[in-house]
Amino acid sequence: MSTITAESLFQQLTTTFHDLEKIDEPAALAAIRQEAFAKFEQAGFPTVKNEDWKYTNIHSLVQAPYVLNSDVDVADLDLSQADIPALDAHRLVLVNGQYTVAFSSLEEEDGLVVKPIEDAANDPQFTRHFAQHADKTDNALVYLNTALYTAGVFIEVKRNAVVNKPIHLVHVATGTEAFFAQTRNLIVAGANAEVEIIESFITLAGTAKNLHNKVTEIVLEENAKMQHYYLQISDASSNYINHTEVYQNKHSLYNNYNCNFPGATFVRNNINVRLDDEQVESHLYGINLLADKQLVDNHTIVDHMKPHCESYEWYKNIPQDDSTAVFNGKIFVREDAQKTNAFQQNNNMLIGDKSTVYTKPQLEIFADDVKCSHGCTMGQFDDQALFYLRARGIGEESARTLLVHAFAFDVTSRFSNESVREYVEALVAKGLEPRQN
Numbered sequence: 001m002s003t004i005t006a007e008s009l010f011q012q013l014t015t016t017f018h019d020l021e022k023i024d025e026p027a028a029l030a031a032i033r034q035e036a037f038a039k040f041e042q043a044g045f046p047t048v049k050n051e052d053w054k055y056t057n058i059h060s061l062v063q064a065p066y067v068l069n070s071d072v073d074v075a076d077l078d079l080s081q082a083d084i085p086a087l088d089a090h091r092l093v094l095v096n097g098q099y100t101v102a103f104s105s106l107e108e109e110d111g112l113v114v115k116p117i118e119d120a121a122n123d124p125q126f127t128r129h130f131a132q133h134a135d136k137t138d139n140a141l142v143y144l145n146t147a148l149y150t151a152g153v154f155i156e157v158k159r160n161a162v163v164n165k166p167i168h169l170v171h172v173a174t175g176t177e178a179f180f181a182q183t184r185n186l187i188v189a190g191a192n193a194e195v196e197i198i199e200s201f202i203t204l205a206g207t208a209k210n211l212h213n214k215v216t217e218i219v220l221e222e223n224a225k226m227q228h229y230y231l232q233i234s235d236a237s238s239n240y241i242n243h244t245e246v247y248q249n250k251h252s253l254y255n256n257y258n259c260n261f262p263g264a265t266f267v268r269n270n271i272n273v274r275l276d277d278e279q280v281e282s283h284l285y286g287i288n289l290l291a292d293k294q295l296v297d298n299h300t301i302v303d304h305m306k307p308h309c310e311s312y313e314w315y316k317n318i319p320q321d322d323s324t325a326v327f328n329g330k331i332f333v334r335e336d337a338q339k340t341n342a343f344q345q346n347n348n349m350l351i352g353d354k355s356t357v358y359t360k361p362q363l364e365i366f367a368d369d370v371k372c373s374h375g376c377t378m379g380q381f382d383d384q385a386l387f388y389l390r391a392r393g394i395g396e397e398s399a400r401t402l403l404v405h406a407f408a409f410d411v412t413s414r415f416s417n418e419s420v421r422e423y424v425e426a427l428v429a430k431g432l433e434p435r436q437n
Contacts, residue, residue: 009065009180016068017147026121032131037147043140055326055358056268056297061211061239066180069150072096077103081233082170082200087419089168089198096173097151097183097212103170111161111193113154117184120154125188133217134245137272142243145215149184155197159190159221166196166227166417173212173238174204185216189224189252196227198420201264203235215243220252222277227416232260232267233427236292239266250277256284257415258298258315259424262291262431272301275309275337285411286315287424289404289431290323290355297326302344304337313344316411318404319355320432326358333365333372340367344374349407351381401429 017037021030045062046053074095092114093103099116106114113123120126134142157163171183189195203210220226232240246254260267273282288296302311317325325348333340348357361374381403394402405412408428415421 009062012065012068013144013148020148020150028127029121029130033147036131036135036143040140040143040147043143046140052299052328055324056295061266064178066211067175067177068180070096070175070177070179072098072175074100074102077172077174077204079103079170079172079202082202084168084198084200084419084423086422087166087168087198089166091168091170092153093170093172094151094153094183096175096179097171097181097214099151099153107165109161109163111158112163113156113158115154117152117154117186118150120186123154123156125156126154126186129188129217129219130186133219133247133274134215134243137245139243139270141213141241142215145182145184145213145243149182149215151181152184154185155187157189157193157195160192161190162194163196166198169197169199171199171201172204173202173210173234174207175210176206176208178209180211181213183212183214185214187216188219189221189226191221192223193221194225196417198229198231198417200231201234201238201240203238203263207237209237209239211239211241213241216245218244218246218254220246220248220254222249223251224249225253227255229257229417229420230259230269231424232264234264236263236265238264240264241268243270244272246271246273246282248273248275248277248280248282251279252281254282255416257420258284258286259427260288260290260296261427262289262294265294267296269298271298272303273311274303274305275311276305278306278308280306280309282311283414284311284313284315285414287408287411287428288315288317288325289428290317290319290325291321291431292323293321294323295326298328300329301332302330302342303332303334304340304342305334306336307338307340309337310341311343314411315346316408317346317348317357318351318407319357320351322354324356324358328360328362329374330362330364331372331374333367333370335366338367338369340370340372342370342372346376347407348376348378349381349404350379397433401432404428404432
């Protein structure tokens with residue numbers, strides 16, 4: 001066990017795990033939980049001595065006790081802050097990870113299956129894929145989630161089904177006592193299926209300090225297509241550790257749009273994409289506009305395992321005030337992955353003298369017939385450009401917004417959903433507004 005782990009929290013986790021052992025669930029799932037918790041006990045929480053956590057210290061998050069698996073009063077919840085103007089979508093609401101039907105609006109669609117994760121244990125696709133992808137990444141927090149998850153959602157899009165409207169997952173944090181939530185999602189898109197999923201993260205007023213350890217496994221069968229958005233707009237009481245594991249089969253397409261805005265104190269996103277068949281394509285885009293003392297850390301892995309695949313990754317960070325942005329993007333090209341085409345770019349605009357960026361783009365290539373490139377730029381906000389715009393009668397606030405929009409345009413212009421793109425651009429403008437001290 002790591003020395004930074006608070007004894008009281010570790011005891012809570014151990015007690016909770018032993019309580020879960022008493023739950024009536026399939027023997028195979030119970031065995032998976034037991035194996036995962038044993039691995040977590042051996043590994044402990046990561047420290048800054050771990051290279052992947054060098055700039056992301058979770059000591060303050062795991063040194064205090066939390067309420068685990070708490071009951072929440074869901075009466076009269078105001079979810080309006082998650083609204084996306086002009087978006088027509090199915091809505092699934094997860095309160096502290098728990099799928100809450102009363103606030104969800106899901107129209108029946110042929111080929112679309114949605115269940116609380118705890119009701120999916122006997123589903124064939126669940127038993128086939130659960131813990132078969134994320135748990136192979138040797139991540140202690142994934143092991144913890146596998147062992148202790150009690151909430152989340154299972155989504156299956158059947159073979160040849162095309163979901164007519166986006167699915168909007170609203171992750172709500174609420175509670176008057178500090179809590180630690182373990183949320184587990186599994187999304188499976190069958191052969192030739194198509195789905196668009198938008199995930200919004202919000203915190204309700206008066207919510208105590210909260211920590212979320214969320215794991216999502218995504219499986220795309222042959223020729224499946226998925227558009228996937230993360231919209232992080234929680235407030236400062238919320239802290240998130242998100243792990244997304246994507247497994248792709250032949251001719252599939254996965255696009256991820258990862259957006260983080262002023263609010264949540266701590267965000268760590270692991271996004272791992274495994275291209276384990278020929279003719280697979282993946283795109284990863286990120287916009288991170290930070291403020292105050294926020295820390296947002298994005299770690300991505302794009303693993304080219306088979307030939308004739310393509311990946312494209314472009315992340316832009318805009319830290320303000322005392323905030324810190326971390327980007328670590330790894331591209332692996334395995335020996336069998338000939339004819340790979342992989343691109344990675346990270347651009348950073350620092351606003352203010354105290355903002356910080358740590359960036360580490362990486363390529364590991366073991367094949368010789370490939371086309372791969374990566375790059376990184378770092379710069380301060382362009383005061384000369386700001387002066388140029390102000391000299392032409394544009395107010396300072398409007399000029400700053402224009403310049404940041406221009407910086408972010410390479411990413412936002414690639415959003416496939418027009419309503420989400422306009423919403424994100426509005427959040428960028430809002431995130432640049434002067435804040436009260």
